Amino acid sequence: MATSRGGAIGPALVLHLAVLAIVVVSEIIGLIRVPIGIGAVILLPILYAFALGIIFNPNVLKATGRVLNHDATKLAGTMITIAIMPFIARFGTTVGPQIEKIIAAGPALILQELGNLGTILIAFPVAVFLLRMGREAIGASYSIDREPNLALIADKYGLNSPEGAGAMGVYATGTLIGTFVFALMPPLVHGLGIFDVRALAMSCGVGSGSMLAACTGGLVAAVPDQKDLILALAAASNILTYATGLYAGLFLALPLTEWLYRTCAPADRASTMH
Numbered sequence: 346m347a348t349s350r351g352g353a354i355g356p357a358l359v360l361h362l363a364v365l366a367i368v369v370v371s372e373i374i375g376l377i378r379v380p381i382g383i384g385a386v387i388l389l390p391i392l393y394a395f396a397l398g399i400i401f402n403p404n405v406l407k408a409t410g411r412v413l414n415h416d417a418t419k420l421a422g423t424m425i426t427i428a429i430m431p432f433i434a435r436f437g438t439t440v441g442p443q444i445e446k447i448i449a450a451g452p453a454l455i456l457q458e459l460g461n462l463g464t465i466l467i468a469f470p471v472a473v474f475l476l477r478m479g480r481e482a483i484g485a486s487y488s489i490d491r492e493p494n495l496a497l498i499a500d501k502y503g504l505n506s507p508e509g510a511g512a513m514g515v516y517a518t519g520t521l522i523g524t525f526v527f528a529l530m531p532p533l534v535h536g537l538g539i540f541d542v543r544a545l546a547m548s549c550g551v552g553s554g555s556m557l558a559a560c561t562g563g564l565v566a567a568v569p570d571q572k573d574l575i576l577a578l579a580a581a582s583n584i585l586t587y588a589t590g591l592y593a594g595l596f597l598a599l600p601l602t603e604w605l606y607r608t609c610a611p612a613d614r615a616s617t618m619h
Contacts, residue, residue, distance in 0.1 A: 356416035360424075363413060367397045376566060388528075389562045391555075395524050457547050457582065461593055464489055465602055472511075473609055480606065481511030487602040489523075490515040491552045493591045497599065519553070527551075528559035532567035542568050546575040550582025552590055557583050 371390040379388065403410035465486055472482035484502070488494040490512045495504070502508040531545050542564070549560035561579045565572045 356414060356420055359412055360417045360420055367394050370397065391559050391562060392525060392528050461488060461590065462598055465598060469602060469605055480507040483602050483606055484508035484511030485515045487598045488594050489519060489551055493552060493587060494594055497591060497594050523553065524555050524559045527556040528563045531560055531564040535564065535567050542571050542575065543578055546578035547582040549579040550586050552583060552586040
């Protein structure tokens with residue numbers, strides 16, 4: 346038993362030291378602004394940390410496998426959920442002081458959940474007609490496929506199904522590049538002067554902790570004087586996404602995507618429906 350505990354301490358210690366080193370390097374680099382026309386791309390420490398994490402992944406850089414073994418990488422996946430909890434709790438504390446402004450934006454906060462249907466309008470035609478996907482297109486395009494959406498697909502089809510494969514593919518892709526996109530887009534879109542900063546703040550709450558962090562970080566860097574309002578609206582939006590997103594997916598998005606697939610899929614792929 347003692348050997349088992351000692352063996353578990355090794356990977357955990359190595360993993361924490363590696364994470365600490367990545368965080369220190371990322372913070373030393375700091376925030377970088379890259380002007381682009383009327384806007385600017387804001388590079389945040391979270392982007393560097395994410396990039397370094399990918400680079401030093403043993404599946405990418407084989408040399409790191411000598412230090413970060415299978416046990417360490419497996420532990421890293423488990424730690425993501427635990428590590429994000431204090432961050433979500435921190436966001437929750439920003440809601441109270443801004444409650445009046447959040448209530449004032451109430452209808453917009455609730456109706457913005459319908460914006461999730463936009464993933465179907467954009468992604469479904471690409472999946473079916475351009476990429477020629479089969480029923481994987483249903484799982485891949487009915488939502489941005491974060492944890493609640495994966496649970497819905499797992500319950501309805503199973504993750505070993507074509508729909509499950511599509512959902513898992515988008516989940517993995519979102520985890521890899523979603524942070525970058527959500528960090529870069531808000532300051533660029535804000536620079537266009539089209540959307541109110543409150544709308545952009547609400548758009549950060551898509552039900553993903555890492556995307557929420559990257560999005561609000563970029564937006565706060567662009568509009569620092571609105572920091573408290575941005576964090577409060579983003580947190581409230583994220584909470585509502587968790588609360589209502591599952592039902593929107595179950596009763597609206599998934600049935601709509603199923604209908605679109607039955608209607609639009611070519612006969613050779615539609616015949617594979619179960």
